[in-house]
Each structure stands twice: as C-alpha cells, then as structure tokens.
Amino acid sequence: MKKIRTTCYCLFMILMSSITFAQQDSIVEAVILDSADIAADIAYNTGVSDLEQKKYKNAVDNFTKAITLKDSFELAFYNRGLAYYSLESFQDALNDFNKSIELNPKAETYFKKGETQEKMNNLTDAIYSYDMAISLDGSHHRAFYNRASYKFSQKKYKEAIEDYTKAINAKKDFSYAYNDRGSAKRQLEDYEGAILDYRKAIEFNNKLPFIHNNLGSALRKKGQFREAIISYSKAISLDGDYYIAINNRGSAKFDTDDFKGAIDDFSKAIAVNKDYSYAYNNRAAAKFKLKNYQGCVDDCSMAISLDANYAYAYLNRGNAKELLRNDEGACQDWKKALELGAEGAQSHIGICH
Numbered sequence: 315m316k317k318i319r320t321t322c323y324c325l326f327m328i329l330m331s332s333i334t335f336a337q338q339d340s341i342v343e344a345v346i347l348d349s350a351d352i353a354a355d356i357a358y359n360t361g362v363s364d365l366e367q368k369k370y371k372n373a374v375d376n377f378t379k380a381i382t383l384k385d386s387f388e389l390a391f392y393n394r395g396l397a398y399y400s401l402e403s404f405q406d407a408l409n410d411f412n413k414s415i416e417l418n419p420k421a422e423t424y425f426k427k428g429e430t431q432e433k434m435n436n437l438t439d440a441i442y443s444y445d446m447a448i449s450l451d452g453s454h455h456r457a458f459y460n461r462a463s464y465k466f467s468q469k470k471y472k473e474a475i476e477d478y479t480k481a482i483n484a485k486k487d488f489s490y491a492y493n494d495r496g497s498a499k500r501q502l503e504d505y506e507g508a509i510l511d512y513r514k515a516i517e518f519n520n521k522l523p524f525i526h527n528n529l530g531s532a533l534r535k536k537g538q539f540r541e542a543i544i545s546y547s548k549a550i551s552l553d554g555d556y557y558i559a560i561n562n563r564g565s566a567k568f569d570t571d572d573f574k575g576a577i578d579d580f581s582k583a584i585a586v587n588k589d590y591s592y593a594y595n596n597r598a599a600a601k602f603k604l605k606n607y608q609g610c611v612d613d614c615s616m617a618i619s620l621d622a623n624y625a626y627a628y629l630n631r632g633n634a635k636e637l638l639r640n641d642e643g644a645c646q647d648w649k650k651a652l653e654l655g656a657e658g659a660q661s662h663i664g665i666c667h
Contacts, residue, residue, distance in 0.1 A: 421451035625654035
C-alpha cells in the first residue's frame with residue numbers, strides 16, 4: 315500500500331497527510347498511513363502555524379515533537395531552526411540547519427545557515443555557506459547580496475559590486491542591492507554611477523528614506539547642492555526623525571552659504587539626537603562663519619565631550635579661540651587636532667610657542 319504526503323516548499327512548508335482511495339470496479343480500498351507519521355505531520359503543521367503567528371517557543375515544542383516521532387523529518391529540523399533563529403538561540407538554529415542539510419541539502423537552508431553564522435560572528439563560515447547556496451541555486455539573490463555586503467564591510471568594493479550586480483541580475487527590482495551597489499561605487503568615487511544606482515533603487519521603492527539620503531550625499535559630492543537638498547528633504551519627509559539626513563541637509567545648505575539655514579538643520583538634528591557629535595561640530599562651523607566665535611567654542615566643546623577624539627572639533631575650537639584672543643587655548647586645541655590627524659592643523663601650529 316502507498317503512503318501519499320503533499321509537501322509545499324514555501325517559507326513555512328506545510329505537510330498534508332491524506333488517505334488515498336483506489337477504485338477497482340465497485341470495490342473501494344482505503345490506504346492506511348502509519349499512525350506515527352500522521353502524528354508527526356499534525357505536530358509539524360501546528361508548529362508551522364505557531365511560526366507564522368510568531369509563537370516561536372510553541373513552534374519549537376511542536377517541531378521537536380514531530381522530530382521525536384520521525385527522526386528524519388528534514389522540514390521539521392529546518393523550520394525549528396527558523397524558530398530558534400527568531401528566538402536568537404543561534405547555536406540551536408545552526409545545529410538544526412546542519413541536520414536539515416545532512417538530510418536534504420538545499421540552497422535556502424545553506425542561506426539561513428549563513429545568516430545564523432553571521433549572527434554568531436563566524437563570518438568566514440558564513441561566506442562558505444553563501445557560496446554553497448549559490449552553487450545549488452545560481453539565482454539566489456539574497457545569498458549574492460549577503461556575500462556582497464560582507465565584501466563591502468571588508469572594503470573590497472569592486473568585488474562587492476560584482477556580487478551586487480549578480481543579485482540584481484537575479485532580481486531586477488532589488489532596490490536594496492541597487493542602493494548598496496551605489497554606496498560601493500561612491501566609496502570608489504564613482505559618483506555618477508552611484509547616482510544612477512540610487513535613482514534606480516528609488517524607482518523600485520521610493521519609500522525608503524535612507525536611499526534618498528544616500529542620493530543626496532552623492533549629489534553633494536558632485537557639487538549639485540540644491541539637488542542634494544531636495545533629496546535630503548525627501549528623506550526627512552519620509553522620516554521626520556532621520557537626524558542623519560537632517561544633518562546632511564544642513565551641510566548642503568552650508569555649502570550654498572546658507573549658514574542660518576544650516577544652523578537650523580543642525581539644531582533640529584540635535585533635538586532628535588542630543589548625543590550626535592557631528593551636528594554640534596557642524597553647527598559650530600556655521601556659527602564661525604557668522605562670526606559667533608563663542609557659540610562655535612561652546613558647540614565644539616559639546617562635540618568633544620561626546621567624542622574625545624573628534625579631531626576637527628579641536629581644530630574648529632582652536633580657530634575660534636584664536637579670534638577670541640585666547641592664543642594659548644587655541645594652540646592646545648590645534649596640537650590635539652594635529653595629534654589626532656586633522657588635516658590643516660599643522661598650518662596653525664607655527665604661531666604657537
């Protein structure tokens with residue numbers, strides 16, 4: 315007699331146990347399934363339902379029950395691994411993904427194994443897992459993307475671009491891959507290429523504020539300051555608390571000599587994140603331009619209190635102290651700026667004794 319089980323290989327793979335009837339003349343014969351298999355499938359399907367409802371501990375319990383009843387239940391190992399992953403029990407997740415691969419090696423399982431290894435900071439092992447996923451499925455866009463992101467983190471920008479391109483070839487509307495490829499190009503000072511990629515990313519998803527921010531930064535590098543301000547403003551319209559974009563818009567206004575507008579944006583960024591040292595230093599620079607030297611000193615001091623190694627805050631504070639006739643204080647700041655590697659600090663040291 316046959317045992318028939320229909321399997322759906324989706325994110326959560328539900329098994330349906332069934333009784334099959336064979337008809338011969340007028341005789342109907344039922345095919346009997348093993349009771350342990352039926353119980354395992356019931357537990358598995360309950361676990362899938364728990365997983366979909368984000369009841370991860372319940373899911374683990376039900377998948378474990380299914381595995382106890384059927385120790386070669388590959389899908390139960392895989393999905394229990396997903397539940398463990400969601401619970402941040404990464405070693406348990408890794409163990410289950412390994413068992414799933416042992417029973418039936420699949421690209422998606424290798425991919426999830428790689429993500430788990432990344433969470434465990436086993437980056438070399440993660441890359442091997444992504445390589446295996448790609449070897450089993452040459453169109454696995456997420457494996458290409460994750461491998462590219464690792465290469466980006468290692469500053470291997472050309473290699474990252476190659477993998478982002480493969481991810482895009484596998485998924486033409488992959489806005490995240492276009493965005494990150496644009497950022498890799500920006501690191502290589504290919505600003506035109508970066509702008510094209512950011513705009514392509516926006517074409518597929520214009521609701522992600524960080525892409526508009528990145529486009530603004532590439533436009534600013536090209537000296538297209540007003541276009542940059544438009545992009546930053548779009549990012550801010552999507553997320554009013556996006557202090558990085560608010561700060562960057564202030565910098566673009568600074569570039570157009572709109573120092574009051576710049577101060578307004580830097581102040582807004584600080585209002586959102588009072589510990590954002592860059593905004594204090596940038597506001598200090600704008601105040602310096604408006605000859606508010608004491609205000610510049612105060613903001614630089616605040617930036618330094620948040621980041622004691624902020625070289626340019628020391629440099630800017632030294633410049634303001636010089637104009638406030640505090641030569642000794644200026645020299646102390648310039649020397650510290652030079653020690654921390656600030657460009658331009660050496661030119662000021664000559665007046666110091």
